[in-house]
Amino acid sequence: MATRSVSPGGALLRTSRMFALPSPIPKPPSDVTGKDFYSDTMTQAFPTHQVITTLSAPRKQGDWGLKRPLPLRSTTKSSKAMLRVNAIDSVEQITDYTSGTDHGMTLRKFQALGLPITLRQQSQVGQPFSATQLHIPTPSVFDDEFDFTAIDKKKQDESTDQRWKFSGPWLSGMPQGDFKKWLAKEVRPKRPAFRAFLRERIANEMNEAAKLAAVDKGEEPPAPVEASSITEDQVIAYLRKLRHNRPMLYDMVGKFLDLAPVKPSSAAEEGLAFLKTQGKVLEYRDVKSPWAESGPPVTHPSAGLSYLRTSMYMENHPIYGPQKHHPSVQARVIRPYRSQGNQAAKLGVAGFVVETPVGDSLLNSKTGGKWSYIDPTLVGGAKTWVQPQRATVSSHGKVLMSINDASTETTLVTQELLGEKECLGTPLVQPQLHQPREDAKELRKRYAAGPPAMSSAEDYGLDSKSL
Amino acid sequence: MSCRQWLSSAVRRLPSGAGQQQTRALSTSTPDAKGLQMLPRAGGGGGSGGGGTMIRRVVGIRGGNPNNNNNPTDALQSLLSLGDTRRSGRGPVTAEEQREIMEQQQQANNARLSVRDLRNSATTDNFLSYMPRRWKAGDVYSPRDLSPVEQKKWTKRQAPLKDIVDLLGFNPLDNYKNFSFISEFMTPFGRIKHSRETGLRPVNQRKVAKAIRRAIGMGLHPSVHKHPELMRLSNQGFPMYVPRTTSTAEKKL
Known part of the structure; x- marks a missing residue:
């Protein structure tokens, strides 16, 4: 069968963003029925619109591959080129768009964790993972047994x-x-x-x-x-x-x-x-479906967040060799403990809110009150090092992660790799530690006499950082 | 004599002078903090450091010569001669007295810590009143969600997004005896809530209003205050919604 020739106009339309943008998926279902406190503009549990990006040079011209160029003032300020298009063409003849960095960056941060998505463990009320079962491995959502994308009508039953x-x-x-x-x-x-x-x-x-x-x-x-x-x-x-x-x-x-x-x-x-x-027959039944207890998910159980099958691989350090744990990550203390109403502390890992590590509570605080108060003098808020353990997607499409305390050694090695601390490896160069960031004015001054003689991929906009 | 030397050396090792201590005490704003600043400070030289400040405090209160403060040995002398009225003699500090001083300092230290906890707690509460969102595991947050504009939206109670009567699938007219349901849709002063507060569709709003009128008309529900059974429950500490005051005048930052 020969491919049908397409007219130049048709080919243009086919490759254009207008036809590449999928229609938005339904909003995440609300889990609370009588909820009184909410915001209609908050970041939803999962994105409903496609996030689009563009290269740095076309971005400066407002070219996002859409019908008309987008205003430069609102699209060039962000360091990340991510937009969400609500409507390509509205009645007012404008392109309706908003920033797409919220979900775009969350996805990037989550993928940097290197966590596989696993099935939800059974028989736990309200908790994604139970303390006693934290070390029992859970199957990946991509296991052949559970990964159903195309179902034969005959095999449906x-x-x-x-x-x-x-x-x-x-x-x-x-x-x-x-x-x-x-x-x-x-x-x-x-x-x-x-x-x-x-x-x-x-x-x-x-x-x-x-x-x-x-x-x-x-x-x-x-x-x-x-x-x-x-x-x-x-x-x-x-x-x-x-x-x-x-x-x-x-x-x-x-x-x-x-x-x-x-x-x-x-x-x-x-x-x-x-x-x-x-007069009633009640037999013993064992339901094997992982979705029987909390309901089937709204998307594929991986939600497209991670395609890893397992986290059973070893990190290798160039000097120290294979590591026992995966690198620690920094978690933000989103909300501290409050004894009033016995509210637990909430941490934020990679843009997702998570519960505190297992065994940590208001009375049995592992951090010694670090998560009990807000310290307004801390620039950027309180942060702590944690070890993400596993992630699962709930039936409402929420990403539930479980974290553990980070081991001191792993944290030190991670910090050394980031250039924040010194361990056994190469000693830190002081200026490298406290290098002031160049602002736009300084950069302009430096480049006022023309670009430096030596050229690099970054100068041509080919580097990934300039995207 | 050896004990004197130990105390005086501890006083000399302290970084801050007694005069600084006084100005600091005056500049602190909160009254409780002011009182506590007069007490020995923790840290520094540990137990010995605390003992040293103790002496200076006594000197400061007695209004002794400020020049005296610069000489720790004189300060110690003045303590030994004037400070303790129970002591008749002028001998060196005994081990028992030393222990007393240490205990006193320990108590003051504990009080200081608990006050610090209280102050931290008040600061946290004040900040949290501007961050009212109750996060749940799995929520996605971006910097914008932590911003004041976004957080402010979580302070106000809004009408439910769904019609509760439709959702639960019951007839409000059959539930006129359910005081908990009836009081949910009226104010404590007996007025029927508007549909923009209840979030009901017109048909259900009319049914709920009729149920309320019936309950009041039959004398089953008070019209000028909350139902006594609910008041009893709230008195016993059962969870009931109490609106939070978010007046900025009350903030104690």
Whole structure:
């Protein structure tokens, strides 16, 4: 098949930003129902619009590959060229854009951590990771068992325990009002379809039973029963049987509506036998789906943040050799401990808010009150060195990270690599430590006589820093 | 004699003079801090340093000759002669007295630390009243989210984004006996809240208003104050929302 020739105008349009920009995805779902304190302009849990960038030279001309050049005053000041386009062309004939550095830089910082995204651990209330299970490895979201992106329609039923995408809702997370609305609008019209589905099930079961009986007797299996030949009375009798077997009914309804798996009640998990005597059948069931407890995620479970499969690799230092831990990272103390209301401290790692390390609380502070107060004399706010352990994406699309205390040696080595401290390696050069940053005025003065004779990639705008 | 030498050497080792100490005490703004600055300071020479300042404090209070302060030995002499009224004799400082001084200093040190904690706590509270956002794990923050403009938006209670009645799927008219639900939609003075505060759609707002009017009309709910059962709960320390005052006049920075 030969490729179709495209007219020059068509080729231009195809390669232009106008067609390359994907349409925005839905906003992150709000996790609190009656939330009274919020901001409509806060940074959302995940980006909904594509962030675009441009090279430094076109940026100076306002060229972002859009319909019209963007104003220089608001697009050239930031050190990072990242924009988010809300509308390429509005009614007022302007391009509606905002800064895209919030999510753009967060992504860059997160990828610098080198953390893989893992599946959420089960049976913890409100906590992404439990203290006792912190050292138990969790599977990566890219494990073949759980990484479903294209699902075969035929295998849909078999993969219920692994899939993360379902066409039906997750009933445990549905408020009562929404559930009623969903019943009335989505489920009720499907009554005849469910009866047809049941007929097929009955026919299947009857055929299987007949086949088994024939094999036992050593006879030829009888002709299979057609779904259409099942009478209404048979369906009603089957329905009555189903009504007393809730788990089986849920299985059928779940398959029919493609519902996300729900964690069974604790009674069912324990398999209480006495409930059978009360006319109800409650069997032991083990739901293997990692999404049964907190709901399936809104995106792919990795959220496209990291494509690493594991963090089980060693950092190698040029002088000290392989390191036990990954480099420590600096965390910002976003909010200190408050004894009033027993509020825990909140730290910020790579632009995400995280809980304090396991075992650290107001009464048992590992840092000795460092996170209890705001010190206004500290330039840039209080920071602390931590060791990111693992990250997972919640069903609301939030990135939940767990951190640990950084080891002193690792922190020292990291700081030495950053040129902040001196360890066993090369001694620091003092001017290198306290090199004042050149401001624009000084730079202009230096370049007033023309650029220096020696040229570099940076001068031509080829260096990554100048982007 | 050896004890005297030890104390005087400790006094000499102190970096700051007694005169500086006095001016510092006067310049501190808070009254509690002023009192505490008079007390021995921690750090410096540790126990011995504290003992040295102790002497100077006594001298300063007694209004002795300021020239005396420059000579630590004289200061010690004056302490030994005048400072302790219980002592009749003029002998050297005994071990017991020394321990007493140390204990006194330890107490003062503890008081100073707790006051420092209190002061830090007050500063933190004041700053946090400008940063009211309650962060949750997984929230994304950019520098803009930490800015005053953005933080100010979290101070004010806003109408819920979703219609609660629709969300929970119940009929407000059936819940006229539910005082906790009724009082949620009225002010403590008995007025029905506007829909811009309740965030209900018109149909549900009318139903809620009717339920409130019915409850009050049947005498099930007070119209001029909160429901007594709720007041009892709040008295017992159950969590109830109390609006925070964010008046800038109250800040103690």
